[in-house]
Amino acid sequence: MLKVEQLHVGYGSLEVLHGISFDVPEGAIVAILGSNGAGKTTLMRALSGLIPIKSGKIDFAGKAVGRLVAEKRLREGLALVPEGRDLFGSLTVRENLLMGAYTRRSRTEIEQDIERILERFPRLKTRLQAHAASLSGGEGQMLAIGRALMSHPRLLLLDEPSHGLAPIIVETVFEVIEQLNREEGLTIVLVEQNAHQALEVAHTAYILQSGSIVLNGEATTLTANSAVQELYMGG
Amino acid sequence: MTQKPAVDQELAPDVVAQPELTGKKTLGGRLASQRVWLGCIAGILALILLPMLSDLIFGGSSDFQLHHISLIGIFILAALAQNILTGYAAQPSLGNAAFFGVSAYVLTWLSSDLGQPYWIGILAAVVVSALLGLIVGTPALRISGAHLAVATLGLVTTVGALLNFWDTTAGRQNYDLSNLPDFLNDDRTLYYFIFAIVVCLLFLSYHLLHSRVGRAWIAIRDNETAAEAFGINLTKYKLQAFVISAAMTGLAGSLYATWATTASSSMSSADQTIAFLAMIVVGGLGSLTGSILGAIFVGFLPLLLGQLPSPMVIGSFQLQISTLITGIYGLLLLLVLIFFPSGLSSLGTQAGNWLQRKPSKGGTE
Amino acid sequence: ACGGSDSNTTTAASAPGVSNDTITIGAVLDTTGPLKVICAPILAGDQLYFDKINAAGGINGRKVKLVQVSDDGVSTKTKGAVRQLFEQDNAFALFQVCGSGNANVAESYISAKKIPFVDPIGGGAKFKDAQGKALPWVWMTQPNYGDEGHVIGYYLTNKQHAKKVGLLYEDDVLGLQQKTTLGETLQKNGAQLVASVGYSPTQPDFTAAVQTLKASHPDVIVLNGLPGPTAKFVAAATSQGYHPAMGYLANYPMADNSWAKVLGPAGEGMYVSGYTSTTSPVGQEYLKATSSDAAFSAYKFYGYINSKIFSDALTKAGKNLTRDSLRDALDHDFNNYDTGFGPSLTWTPDKHGGVSDFMFLQIKKAQLTQVSDFIKASQVGQ
């Protein structure tokens, strides 16, 4: 579904990703792990079109999207839950969700989806008319995930979705990830610090170090890998 | 005009070599700071030698040209003042022209009407401006963003109207600043006088902005909440910025009156105050070099354009340039803003980066 | 330092700005700022006249070169503009500075340098010092607003038999003096200034001014100031359904057909004071030269006739032109001089004021038509 080849990305004159290649098959959950500053967020930004790529190819569902602007990529079915959430602070929670459904038309379906998301994150229900800027850290993270789901993507890019969430909600989030993947066939790329849980849900995983992929394989194999345990799972 | 910092933090490139902000520990930093020093010395030398150069080029009209150049100095002061307030302490105030105008009137009133010595006049003008800065700064603590911008813009036009009202009730058509000390009637000494002040204030500001006070202002600009949580008294530092900025603008205003030998209510006008803001935006918010470049661009370019021959004859075609000057200036301004959205000083930074990279390549590390 | 007063011309000619074949004269006319509406046509009139003179061989064999600088209408920039004229462009004399305050700034410079300055454009411009003595280097041609106030007061009471007069005035040098003299003359003639309202040139809304004047039921309203704001006032009054019983009378900056056109239907029948008539030979000559213009512009005519006055002075100053010889000519050779636009002009070493005769025009079919003879301020005022 997603095919990345020799991707080089950076900021100004600083190159952060040095030729990354990987594959995300349709219906897969792929985890991307790596320490601080490895370039995970940079990769997600490049995939979603927030920053331009220097060279390389990004193919999505057979189409070259590497040079498309972010909004076109979303319309192709590629949604991102960004690091730091990037909510619309002066819009209400509900309006944020509606923005998530920007490319969709059917009012009734949109309303149903909002209902479904509020069921998954009941905390948001009480805050529906609150401005997103007033949300607590975790509430905001829930909203960011909900908002991305509203677009009915085919591929969901998650940049640290569990960030700032209470353990019980982290559980919910991973449940939702698995469920969406299982029931709706949603393909997911997942960046996580929480390597344990990420590897638990992921089918395959890539390990990023200083802008290059140093290791990849089945999630279960990597879980067993002692180096990975040592480095990314806190021993 | 929200209070977001000028740089898009999320995606802006890492400006490691911003000589204004980094310390001096690294080799590159040391080289950069040496270069800064060399630049300063070269600049001062150039300023000293400029009158002679002007004699060579302009001959008889040299004094008049120097008089024009002195104006840049006055604008640099005003831009510096606006930059401290807006570029560093992040107060989007458009009120500086009010200080500019009031100080000119105070000086003129004291020396022309009351016959006080010029120096007393200058001193009083600066003090009155500073006080006014305090008075304006106090409500500004509660008002922010575009609201503050509009409120202070209103202040400027109101003050302008009141100064004009004073003129008319006093029955004068122009307010002559007559009894200047002799040496200020001389273009050359006026030039040296103004630029000596400019160099001093740039020097002092440079240190101030790199001191505890400057850091507090930048902290307020970057993040008010965090600044407060780390013990920075927002009230105090914002007020200080207002007062310092007002005093400096006041100095610039009284020098302007000295320069033009008249005070006019148009000094406190929307056009004037927006010009100050334009200077620092064109030059670069939060950058000393930016204040200089911006003052030259905004303060001097229209004058230069005014020197274009009009009508300009291009082949058989006659162009009435004089009616187009404002538009040409606007267009140039627009182009600069499009190509240097964070100011002309970014040009300097880029050049600096490039210069700095070179030696370290062949360097010892 | 040296300054520009010492002669440094390379030719054998007698004074700065004067060479064997040209005389450079300088003008500060705001063609970029708020006074553009007035100054741009004046400049066009200047150029028209000097082109004519130059085509006919110039003055005493020298062509006139007019160098114009704009000060954006801002008086703090006037000094720079004047200095440019004399220190960079090496002008011989100053001819026209637009705006009263601006002219006064120019005055302090030229007086110190003993440069002749003819035709400060502004009814509030200084030509006398505080003791009432003529400033030695400034010569006015234009009438001042104080004199005009007297004549308007006289005309309204004696010719139109108005009893109650309202005044809209620009709240600065344009209006304040006139407010006083108008009031004086009205009183002297048994009438009264029942209300006066000041305005500022940038004022967006005149409703309240209309209502205030209306409330005092004037027979006639005098409009003093500049074309734009006074037209706004009339429009506001009209849109509130108000028209003074005997209509309006505007002062001389409005004596231009462009103003009549701006007013549209509301302007019909309005009176305007003026001091330049085109019935004279010079006027006719001007009309012929500008027959292709869309409309008659009083400002352009103003430029034209003043250029003529100034050229005459240069001619009278003789072949050996110096600033002193020009001054001599201005002080001694303008005795009952026929300006060519109606009134005559007299300058002596003690009197440097402009003309002080006014006539009245009326808007008929959007055109200003002269409806009275010239009235001398000296006969009706004081």
Added chain:
Amino acid sequence: MSAFLQVVIAGLVTGSLYGLLTLGIVLIYRTTGVLNFAYGAIASLCACFMYILLTGPRLNFWIALVLTLLFSLLLGIVLERGFARPVLHAPVFTKAIATLALALVLETIAQAIWPQLAEVQHFSTPFEGQALHLGGVYLSAIDIVILVVTASLMLVLNLFLMHTRMGIAMRAMADNIPATRLMGASVGRIFMLVWALSSFLAAICGILLAGQSNLINVQFMDPILLPAFIGAVLGGLDSLPGSLIGGILVGLVSNLLAYFLAGHMLGAVDMSNPAIRDTLIFVGFVIVLLIRPQGLRGRALLRRV
């Protein structure tokens, strides 16, 4: 009494004009966070265009109106492409100053192509001279048009901005442009719409203003820009109804002050002087802001940590 009523009505009308002017200003502010200093120049350019249509080819008023409104949409689109797009990602101050530069350019262009409009000209409308007499009060037709147009535009626009998909996206854009992109909204297209819309509003405002005073020139909008800004800020800058209220307040108060201060002296100071009136309005404005820094209808800026 009728004079007083007349002043109140006139104040309402002027205020509505300020309010109308602020609608477009607030629209751009809410979507880009920028005070658009070029707004007056755009309004005047459109009104001048209409004047030319009316006087040059002598078109019928209504045809000229439609053409002018089309022109304004086009102008908005051209400005967005040529001017606003290149500075879209620039810092806020840069954008604000850029609008100022744009104003200079537009005014110069207008003056260069229509030199006659450097001077004030007569702008005639079919409403000229028509009026309603209600008791002693005189209500001109154009004033009625102004009140009706302003009120309905405000309502429609507010509904649009608060409740439609596009409206929400416009507000979202002001918060966070990259995130708006991530939602699949074409920032470029929205931005173009914003400019077209606000230039359309500017045209209406310019035409109504010219129609009310029957006067026009290239700079005829300049004097009302600052009172309009003040009205917008008074209302809160982020609320359309608020800015209308703010605009009306400014118009009303300045008329009433002028009316009541006329002929009063305070010592040697003539209280009817415009400078005194402007000062009083300004002081009142600041006091309101001190009590409600976010404006009458504005929301306080919320920033959580």
Added chain:
Amino acid sequence: MTEVVPARSLLEIHKLTVRFGGLVAINELDLQIAEGEIFALVGPNGAGKTTVLNCISGLIKPAAGNIQFEGRELLSLPAHKRASLGIGRTFQQLQLFSSMTVLDNLLTARHTQLQAGILSGMLPFGRSKREDAHARQQAMETLTLLGLESYAQRRAGSLPFGAQKLIGVARALVLHPRLVLLDEPAAGVPPQEVQELATRLRFWQKELGTTLLLIEHNMRLVQAVADRVCVLDYGSKLAEGDPKTVLSDPAVLEAYLGRGASKAVQQEGVSHVEG
């Protein structure tokens, strides 16, 4: 871990109530934090944890209640005065001075310990430069202690998220405050560094006697360092006590930890860090 009986409270919160419009974010909350302890505040999202911190550091004015720091009433003090009493903090959403270098961030945090005003600041010599040099050295020491010295000259806003988080911690500690408020310092920090962070926080507490109030969703960190834990739910206290007991309390499991997490916490047996 034995129950620490607070001998002397450094911070006492009494009947604190905060409302936002109709929402009661904190409801009559009482808390005592003893001198020298590491106190963890946990609870579901939106429970009001950050709000408690904001009340302590003065960014929010509570509707009712009082807060005492060393017996001194805090609520009447403006926010900036509280820092000089020795209260440092980090923020959930970073709030670094992003245009400054990391070093300057730390220098700015030392604001209250420096004296220079406008006049001395303008001079290229004298007190301002002297005290700055000293402060710079101390800031470098703090960075080194936290292993962040390589970032010193980088612009804070351009660093990866995890690094910014740690710099936030450094900025809070550089003043050597009596009380440090940490709002989710481990969020976004990779697991292996969480362990390190735990060690360093312990070091700070043990060696420098700093008291820490820690908000965290990362139970590994809480278990590793907390002396006492308080669970907040809907603005009220749900449970309080030593970490083991509290984190296995069924109500806490139900409201906050969920079954999976508690399982993980118990099974993995996180090493408790001691000094």
